[in-house]
Amino acid sequence: MYTIGQISEMFHLPISTLRYYDKEGLFPDIERQSGIRQFSEKEVEALRVIECLKGSGLEIKDIKQFMVWVREGSATYAQRKQLFEDRRAAVEEEMRQLEKTLAMIRFKCWYYETALRDGNEDGISAMLPDHLPPEIQGLYDLGHS
Amino acid sequence: MYTIGQISEMFHLPISTLRYYDKEGLFPDIERQSGIRQFSEKEVEALRVIECLKGSGLEIKDIKQFMVWVREGSATYAQRKQLFEDRRAAVEEEMRQLEKTLAMIRFKCWYYETALRDGNEDGISAMLPDHLPPEIQGLYDLGHS
DNA sequence: GTAACACCTAAAGCTAACTTTAGGTCAAGC
DNA sequence: GCTTGACCTAAAGTTAGCTTTAGGTGTTAC
Numbered sequence: 001m002y003t004i005g006q007i008s009e010m011f012h013l014p015i016s017t018l019r020y021y022d023k024e025g026l027f028p029d030i031e032r033q034s035g036i037r038q039f040s041e042k043e044v045e046a047l048r049v050i051e052c053l054k055g056s057g058l059e060i061k062d063i064k065q066f067m068v069w070v071r072e073g074s075a076t077y078a079q080r081k082q083l084f085e086d087r088r089a090a091v092e093e094e095m096r097q098l099e100k101t102l103a104m105i106r107f108k109c110w111y112y113e114t115a116l117r118d119g120n121e122d123g124i125s126a127m128l129p130d131h132l133p134p135e136i137q138g139l140y141d142l143g144h145s
Numbered sequence: 146m147y148t149i150g151q152i153s154e155m156f157h158l159p160i161s162t163l164r165y166y167d168k169e170g171l172f173p174d175i176e177r178q179s180g181i182r183q184f185s186e187k188e189v190e191a192l193r194v195i196e197c198l199k200g201s202g203l204e205i206k207d208i209k210q211f212m213v214w215v216r217e218g219s220a221t222y223a224q225r226k227q228l229f230e231d232r233r234a235a236v237e238e239e240m241r242q243l244e245k246t247l248a249m250i251r252f253k254c255w256y257y258e259t260a261l262r263d264g265n266e267d268g269i270s271a272m273l274p275d276h277l278p279p280e281i282q283g284l285y286d287l288g289h290s
Numbered sequence: 291g292t293a294a295c296a297c298c299t300a301a302a303g304c305t306a307a308c309t310t311t312a313g314g315t316c317a318a319g320c
Numbered sequence: 321g322c323t324t325g326a327c328c329t330a331a332a333g334t335t336a337g338c339t340t341t342a343g344g345t346g347t348t349a350c
């Protein structure tokens with residue numbers, strides 16, 4: 001059993017955030033000793049799932065729904081499986097998006113390295129064909145900045 | 146030259162968002178014809194950079210700073226290069242984080258597939274050693290949910 | 291000439307996820 | 321017995337990034 005202060009240190013989360021999560025229903029079965037929250041292994045596991053789902057972009061109210069399903073037992077396995085499959089698709093899509101962003105950023109790094117070496121941006125259009133990653137072609141018709 | 150409505154369709158952004166970006170200083174050189182915004186190729190390119198920087202997690206006020214630097218010309222190449230290098234590091238870190246999240250999600254997908262097949266979660270602990278990706282070991286001491 | 295559009299502004303409103311504030315309980319140490 | 325420290329609540333406040341509202345302009349179509 002852990003106090004809220006111990007959990008706060010374990011997860012590097014402010015105490016106020018843990019209380020907020022509790023108020024939002026993310027620890028539906030948490031016990032109390034004369035008013036004081038007793039975090040058990042169950043809540044620790046819940047927090048690991050919370051971090052995962054939050055990291056995948058899920059909102060607090062939907063994480064709460066998941067916690068409700070957990071409490072409902074085996075009748076909700078299908079819903080919970082679906083939730084994680086949707087999360088998988090969402091995270092994979094986000095990673096694809098980040099790859100594109102990264103290609104653009106890498107190009108911009110090259111662009112400013114070159115501009116800095118030359119003292120201006122004027123010769124860059126001529127060098128572009130060799131340096132444009134395919135993701136950026138078509139994006140860069142003209143183009144300072 | 147494009148109207149705000151045309152740009153809205155090109156970028157799939159609401160007109161209100163474009164006006165908001167303008168108010169926040171993201172199109173510092175935009176021209177007007179009797180009050181009406183004239184989006185040129187310059188603003189189109191600005192929007193591509195905005196999408197990129199936003200996708201990398203940068204806040205609007207910092208994107209505005211970038212636009213100010215662009216207007217200041219060659220004196221700010223170094224700052225702009227640094228900005229994109231910081232973005233590269235941030236996006237790469239975010240992708241590493243997403244990989245971890247994805248490992249956990251994939252494990253959860255497997256977990257619920259198994260629970261659904263078995264009708265309960267009770268036999269899963271015994272199967273764990275073969276199915277835990279390394280990222281999740283140590284995380285999963287006990288653990289339903 | 292009037293109705294429909296596409297544009298404009300300023301200001302208020304909204305949402306999520308916290309954080310802060312104000313005030314209170316309780317146990318341990320001096 | 322009183323102060324310190326860790327816990328508690330309810331409610332108000334904060335921030336980013338929009339969105340909505342209310343009211344106005346200017347051009348084109350009938």
